Amino acid sequence: MGQPRGGPPPERQINLSNIRTGALARRAPQSQPDQKDTPDEPFAFQAREFLRKMLIGKEVCFTVEVKTALGREYGMVYLGRDTTGENIAESLVNEGLATVRREGIRGNNPDQARLCDLEDQAKASKKGMWTEGGGTNTVRDLKYIIENPRNFVDSMHQKPVNAVIEHVRDGSVVRALLLPDYYLVTVMLSGVKCPTFKREADGTESPEPFAAEAKFFTESRLLQRDVQIILESCPNQVILGTVLHPNGNITELLLKEGFARCVDWSMAVYTQGAEKLRAGEKSAKERKVRIWKDYVAPTANMDQKDRQFVAKVMQVVNADAVVVKLNSGEYKTIHLSSIRPPRIEGENKDKDKRFRPIYDIPYMFEAREFMRKKIIGKKVNVTVDYIRAATSSSETSTIPAFAERTCATVTIGGINIAEALVSKGFATVIRYRQDDDQRSSHYDELLAAEARAIKNGKGLHSKKEVPIHRVADISGETQKAKQFLPFLQRAGRSEAVVEYVFSGSRLKLYMPKETCLITFLLAGIECPRGSRNMPGGMQVAEPFSDEAMAFTKELVLQREVEVEVESMDKAGNFIGWLHIEGVNLSVALVENALSKVHFTAERSSYYKTLVSGEEASRLRKDKIWANYEEKKVEEVVHVMEEKERTANYRAVYVTEITDTMHFYTQDVETGRCVCTQLENLMETMRAEIAAQPPVEGSYAARRGDYCIANFSADGEWYRARVEKVQSPAKVHVFYIDYGNREIVPSTRLAVIPPAFSTRALAAQATEYAFAYIQVPQDEDARADVVDSLVRDIQNTQCLLNVEHSGVTCPHVTLQFADSKDDVGLSLVKEGMVMVDVRKEKHLQKMVTEYLNGQESAKTARLNIWRYGDFRDDDADEFGYKLKK
Template identity: 85%
Template sequence: SAGSAHELGCNSLLKLPTSVFVLSGCAIIVRGQPRGGPPPERQINLSNIRAGAMARRAAQGQPDTKDTPDEPWAFQAREFLRKKLIGKEVCFTVEIKTALGREYGMVYLGKDTTGENIAESLVNEGLATVRREGIRGNNPEQARLCDLEDQAKSSKKGLWSEGGGTHTIRDLKYTIENPRNFVDSLHQKPINAIIEHVRDGSVVRALLLPDYYLVTVMLSGIKCPTFKREADGTETPEPFAAEAKFFTESRLLQRDVQIILESCPNQIILGTILHPNGNITELLLKEGFARCVDWSMAVYTQGAEKLRAAERSAKERKVRIWKDYVAPTANLDQKDRQFVAKVMQVVNADAMVVKLNSGEYKTIHLSSIRPPRIEGENKDKDKRFRPLYDIPYMFEAREFLRKKLIGKKVNVTVDYIRAATGPGEGTPAFPERTCATVTIGGINIAEALVSKGLATVIRYRQDDDQRSSHYDELLAAEARAIKNGKGLHSKKEVPIHRVADISGETQKAKQFLPFLQRAGRSEAVVEYVFSGSRLKLYMPKETCLITFLLAGIECPRSSRNLPGGMQVAEPFSDEAMLFTKELVLQREVEVEVESMDKAGNFIGWLHIEGVNLSVALVENALSKVHFTAERSAYYKTLVSAEEACRQRKEKIWANYEEKPVEEVVHLSEEKERVANYRPVYVTEITDNLHFYTQDVETGGQLESLMETMRAEIAAQPPVEGSYSARRGDYCIAKVSRVEKVESPAKVHVFYIDYGNREVVSSTRLAAIPPAFSIRTLPAQATEYTFAFIQVPQDEDARADVVDCVVRDIQNSQCLLNVEYSGATCPHVTIQFGDTKDDVGLGLVKEGLVMVDIRKEKHLQKMVTFYGYLFHYDFRADDADEFGYSR
């Protein structure tokens, strides 16, 4: 019988050459054309000749067997055939087939028997001997073999040379004592090798030259389907395992190649096989015979991006192992996969809110990275745990993103959509996440974050395709950060951020207020926007958090929970909050603190890049001017902006109806200061120079009610400890209201009829009888403060003023006149009951306080008089001029 192995082209590794494998100097394996899979193999033993036996390793697990070395000239004979036949088309004839199925015949180089006779070439080179015992004299081919052998002997070629050929026996090394040192010593330089065996598509056995190390090499960065060995010893191929093996075999088996040994983790040698016609690693990926492997791709020296590109090509074409592949973003339109957006807020170290060109807001998570986190249960036990400041490097990561991205336009490429997950045992629920690669100026933000050690890279299962399109760059960045000891990988002590949150802490805010007032404009970062005019600020220099209210404006209120129920949002409150968010959220701003309210919130002006936020809200018809703005330098600007919006009837002014001019003129002409003094009894003076009074007219009613209530309580005393205090409740303890409950032993009460405060035990409190509620008689203590004067900011100076006022008017009857409204209580002038002298005016004369300048026209006489007394001595004629008695 006769046959041939047809060449399919061998100008590149992608085109399949003839598959011929040389077992020894007298035996080869040939394959025909593949049809729907790997073709069957056929071993041909050369007739009438014998070449030396190749070295064989001892059987594993059998200690009695030993390694068998090469016979002299055996390897040279094999190499002679390998170089002559591998990748070439051959023709063969079968002369004898034994009972065991072994076939003997002749092999010719080329398409027919006219080509070079391989057996004759071996004998002629002295690399094989002729089996003369089976020669028949009438066979010319056998006779020619004998003649060629005689010529080789006379020429002393090969086996017939002097010395016996011991120098041709290889010193084969089957094992390496320290493979990691061996690989490192080569410094990733290409070394010559011959591929001796292909275990599967990505694992080969290679003979390293010239030192004859026989090593198993796994291709870096990829993994092909394998053959699983069952318990009974049989092998079950995974899908496409046989095809992948044949793909590698037919292109590399017994080829001269160069191998770069790249790493040796866990005694496994990783490498890349280079052939003049191509790189088998990339070809396996491109043809869908392999998938990328993260753990070994990092050592691939030819560029991991090439492997990802090859794998991506196979996925897009859905070839072989990717035939059922569905891309993570397959259901997204192109405009949803890649877009440009503006970063509005950094939510976390791996998430941000962006604004699309359509105006829609979208939360984007950075693909394949994990922000800094804290292990253990400490965060759950500590109710004051603040992730941004208490998790190491979380603040640094947030700040890196904030400074880099806030307000900037970025390119977003969606990598995958992480489906929503429900809560499980020990795991929280997560909503659906859009994970993307975000770049600005060509810089991958996630990679920059990882390279600084401010985030780590997520490790995935090998079959998990939902990952960053630049996953290898992230791994490389993390490796650099670990090597350089950056951020989370540093061995130094972690940074500690001691940030004091004084939001709502009235006492702390009082101590901090003078400092901020003296500082003028202070730097701040807007951490949160509660509403259009209410913000939380981080003060970097002072390392504290404060609640800040915009001065000079009256912004629509947002909806909020109140003790009486939900407060409905006022019109345009959401628009105002969105406007403030877009303008200042997480931006660096400057603030001027002017004052503070009762709740410990600071009031003042906020500037960003030369824009006054209060003015900007008024200009955009999202806020009205508050009367307190009259004393500020921005009053004219605010009024002018408000008037323009009123004329255009924009937003909050949409339903504005302008009053007739005549009415306005009439009212302005009639409005004058009214001096209507009424008798009051001063019951309490506070530390901030406010005071509480009772009307003398209702004093009799209060006394009568108190006597009746004392009598009823004496007759039916309440059970001690039966009352549980809650904030805002009215109770009895000389008729008081609960302001704060620290514990049953510390209840803060405010006496609604006198204005003083006290901390008492709940055992001293009882529920107020219905007959004596505030509906029967309203709270009698009314809070006021002095008109036309400024309360000293210095604590010592303020204490002197308070002492003076307490000494003069506390627990005495005076005359009181309301001059104008204030942010927290009315501003009044108060006179001594007997002399009718102005108490505030006396403080000005003594130099204890300064005059507060008011711009209302009807108050100018009083302001001028107060100011006059502040600068000059008081004279009788001056008093007469301003309508005051001596």
């Protein structure tokens, strides 16, 4: 073979003059079954191996002595660049691996005479074929057929096998001789495919583009080379493997140089790491070499910031689609690349109005729930893989129309959400045409995950009966709602999932415990209404209705919430309070100036918080209050009273102080204290329990349920609410009458008797936080403050005044009952906390008093101010650690 210039080089076959070697084995033609295979002649294979090891890959020089009429050339071949090199024919004869054709010898030819002398010497030395016995032991037992190729491949245990490449059919298919057992097998390279040679009807072969170049690339590196082959699989009698040469892996080299493309069906068996093959193909695509010369990337027109970004998941639309919020505030729908959600094949449910895909398609609900619990409301990493163009359907087409889709890989905490879905059997992987490059960048991992799910019988691949979700939708069903209302009222706080947000204050909830859907209206507020169709035409949306709906969506859509149902309207919609992670949604809307307080809130325990939040947003003139004008002053005295801070102290009994400096109290002046109604209720309840003790272990705790718990400190029963269930041995409960928490086994819990529920007597413990002071973030500093508060006010009667609302509870000032000294101000004066400066005008007098107390603590260098040479802005934002 010559030197390559712009393509595969020309080849010539040279037959060595004046010598003869044994013929190698030859298989009988498949078309002539009556003929038998021809075996090796003695020393034929050894002669071939002698030359192969000497010459393959080396430069040689040759001379042509005779050319026959058929074009066959005879001559001499020398190792090296000129005729001074080793004569190959002489080396064969000298080793006894060839005989001299003496019938054509001329006496005056010194080269021929030398061959005869070398043959005589080999005979005398009994070399090669001249050894005693004739060399019958040198004939190979060549095996052309493997009876059970699949078992044969499995028996290799994917360990490298020594081999010699005997023939290269194309760039990715070779014929190999496996050593030492002489199996002659065809091996297709795992995970790739090169352009091939198509056989035409007339018997000729026409190469695909770059087929000849790919064949030469493999041939020039592997033909008759010593290699190792990993036999990886044998589907459909085709052996798949990887050829390893000391200089590299031919599979990866073919991809990197643009001579091959990845093949999905055989990629899974590639043992050297499928990611290496994808990386090689990606490199060739980016450089647009050879078969990729016209390649256009699926995201070629996108900037890097559009291809990779971090976003917050706002909604799980389907098992393969989510709505995310970008840093710019824009919302974008992202489809998970290369997966297909559960679906019902061949059924048209559009005509059945009762058909609800989320509940009626097997595993659709499980897939959505998995996604919702995993990523809703969380930041995820999005890598766009491709943009699927919009499609349109015609009247004759059976393909539905789709809008343009952004398909991406979504990860959270290093977990590929699509891969997790597929591994649980909640989705399947889309199979593509070989030339379809629009697929996930982690397509191989998806295929492997699906294979595991199929093997383990997960989800869609399970042979068990599919799960059935019988969910009753009682939205707008007045009669059903009336029957259901007393149950929800008695339940207190119930768990729910927000399925849909119609407006800022109107939602659709899924009640998992009751397996039903309800329409829920937020109590106590009046939210701006959106546009809607009315009998007289389209009603225009009120200002900030869209903002209110967006706020509610971002806060609660598809989140787990708790609801307190108070009543229902005439249309069968339930009315009540919705809480998410301690935040009352009605209060949050009012505080963010997206809703007003409704007069029906007056009879609610949340009324003061709502009014306080409305007042603050009105003073800011924010959103719905932007054009609000204060009423004209008619009575100066009345106006002055409104601007002044209201000091309406009432007696409370402090029952618990938390590690975050919040505290719980019982109201004394209304008669709700430990020594009156609560004490009577506790005595009666315990007497009833003593008479009819609960069966141990019969209660199954569920988050949000009200129950009775046996307190570990005194062994008495108290009313409680389940906050979390880690396991039957670890149930987190909150004692609703005292504010303390405990982790107890479920065996110490029981169903609360109806006569002692929160309907009979409301929960007695109310949560508050200190106004005007900052909670130390440093654990040691905060612990010191909590210890001081426990010593001074826990289990004592104090005087409480609500100063302003907070996110989770009202902020108050507390006075000692005897001295009337302010508890929070005392902490400031002792240098244990810093002042939280409020901006409201009517609170400035109190803020000034607290700041004066802080200055006195600084001057005296007490506690956190004990170091000299400090400034206010030296306070570390993570705690009260000051620079020395």
